[in-house]
Structures are given as structure tokens and as C-alpha cells.
Amino acid sequence: METNSFKRVIDFLNDKHMELLSLDRVDLKLLNSRKKIKLFSGVTQKRYYISLFFIEQKSRFLRKNANEIMILEKRLEEFKNHAYKIKLLLISSPLCSKAKSLLIDNGWKIVEVKDDTL
Numbered sequence: 001m002e003t004n005s006f007k008r009v010i011d012f013l014n015d016k017h018m019e020l021l022s023l024d025r026v027d028l029k030l031l032n033s034r035k036k037i038k039l040f041s042g043v044t045q046k047r048y049y050i051s052l053f054f055i056e057q058k059s060r061f062l063r064k065n066a067n068e069i070m071i072l073e074k075r076l077e078e079f080k081n082h083a084y085k086i087k088l089l090l091i092s093s094p095l096c097s098k099a100k101s102l103l104i105d106n107g108w109k110i111v112e113v114k115d116d117t118l
Helices: 002-015 063-080 097-105
Strands: 020-026 038-044 049-055 086-091 108-112
Antiparallel strands (some): 038 049
């Protein structure tokens, strides 16, 4: 199951012509989190660090969830000891407009995907 989600993320990035030099799965236990999120850290061809959050849930993604994601991203920066130039959120659930604007204002790129797309 885990390998399947990793492959789906790689295939999605390749479809968007975003080539990466490396992409690693980050264990959320290392960041003291119990969230049901798949988190990846990588490097693009232009040597930019990228953090990729992959969220599959049925309920609406609210502003509270956006705040939690931003806190988790800060923990990831501290853990990896570098800042991420590209912060990407792949999400399959409905997205609250306030959460979306909060993330965009903080430099996030959001890709809303359907379950059959990713």
C-alpha cells in the first residue's frame, strides 16, 4: 500500500514534468506527529528543496488543518536543517476557501486531485 502511494506521487510529478533528483518518504513519527498524511522531501533538477504533502481524506480540509500542515512543515525544516523553496500540497478532499487562501499566502502550491487522477 505504501509503495503504491509513492508510485502514484512519482507518476503524478512526472505527468506535470516536475523532474526530481531525489524524493524520500519522511516518517511522521520523527516529527512527533500521528497525522494520516504522506510526507515526502526531495530535490528538484534546479537544486531546490521540495516538500510534498499528500492527503487522502473524505472530510473537508479546514483552516485548522492548514495551520497543522504549516506547523508540520516547520518541524520538517528543523529536522532536515534546511528551508524548502517549493511547498506542494496534493489533496483529494474538498478544500475550504479560507484554508486555501492561508496556504497560498504562505507560499504553498495546492493541487486538488480526484481519486482516479492520483
